[in-house]
Amino acid sequence: MNFDTKIRYDIIKNRNKFFIFPIALTLAGIISLLLFQLNFGVDFKAGTNMDVSMGKSVTQQDVKATMDAAGFPDETPTVGGANNDRVTIRFNDILNQEQSSKVLAALKAKYGEEISAEVNVVSPELAQELGIKTIWAILIASLGIMLYVMIRFEWRFALASNISILYDSFVVIAVFSIFRFEVDLPFIAAVLTTLGYSINDKIVIFDRIRENMRFSQIKNEEQLAHLVNASIWQTMARNMYTVLTVVIVTTCIFLLGSPSIKMFSLALLVGLVSGAYSTIFIASPLWFLFKRREKPKQKAAAKTAP
Template identity: 75%
Template structure:
């Protein structure tokens, strides 16, 4: 059995390299989460966030000086827009008098300002964290059920392991590099799940189609089938991912600072999804499938 496909690289033969590399990255991510945890934003821990718009350009040094003078030296300030938008994050819930104190100091320095204050209580932060975990679990379970219904349990298991790896990889990268985790980050993780499963279904659909018109007699033929299916869909998957990656890069470099981390998380997830599709999902299905016992065909009986 030969497929009319140029197999440029044998993903099945080299599956061990990908499995061990992915396992090593997963272990590093787990260790990072244990020792460093996540740099949670104000959405997931109690605190206060102030968004201030000014009529004149400001510098971070000027804002930090005002925070020091008002007794909030531990607050974190970032400058966005055309240097006229200030975001200040406080790690504790401020009273209205405290926010008014900061606002008055900014007004005295930069003139008239427009201020929006967002407060997250400890109860709200805990509730958001729990709902986020449930959202990811329900999305993963729904995807697994869909793949099981459309294909079979081996496809579903391989797909779910792969997309969970993609989600965890994004989380691990944010933990390792101490990037802030907020609600847009969760939206990026869930978006990653959608794009990732789309790539895997494309390959699995081609595997199923090739299985339908092939007679698999041994493990080497099964490996050739999976490799051929990967390369037959490689161009389509690459074009899809590259299109979204280009848009994401434009958002990251040209978009508002408030969505930079969202676009970065989505970018990491897209790259991981493209990798796991060809290096984890397909080879994993091969590992599960090759262990399946082929039932012998019933002997034909001839009429006397």
């Protein structure tokens, strides 16, 4: 059985080597979540978010010094906008009207009366509701993807893809838990975006595996492994170019973009890299493991002579 494909490395034969890192990272993520949980932002815990239009260009250091002088030393403002004229301040506590007025008065005393602010308060009940809805969103998206792949391909493809995309989502969560990055609503958008990009890569390889299966007669495990390896290397360039294009753009956004979207771009970057890894080294080998356990179909009984 020859697919006229140069197999530069036998991924299926060495699959256990590539399972070690994902297993270790998953265990580290579980331990981190059990011990430290996630560093939730104000979107997922009670607090106050203040968006301030400054009317002029400001720096984070100056606004931070103003907040310290006003009696709020624990809050770190984020400066954004086209001209660095918008400031976002997140408070871990629910501010009352007097405290909000005190913050606004301090900023007006420093930068002028043209300042305007929008104050949003997240109650504990709303924070809990957002957390529950987020979990449901990820589970429903994963279930929908699994059903789609099962209908288009077969249950082995669906199971292998769902395990790998759930791993990709968990990697993003684990990294943010281990390094204590803040989790907010853009983070959830990044996780859901990761699901979409990840399944796209896997569909490409699975579609090639299915096409190769149609024109091959697999008689043993060795031939099946060769088919999967050939399918991986036939689609390797396409998958790498697609992922690299998005990774380069995401990296530029992370390095040069506004601080308000840095965590979103970082979460998306982690998910993209994990998705590329899992497509080649997790999803395809998992399908091979499921497929090789398939029992051979019974041959049709020979017709008896009259």
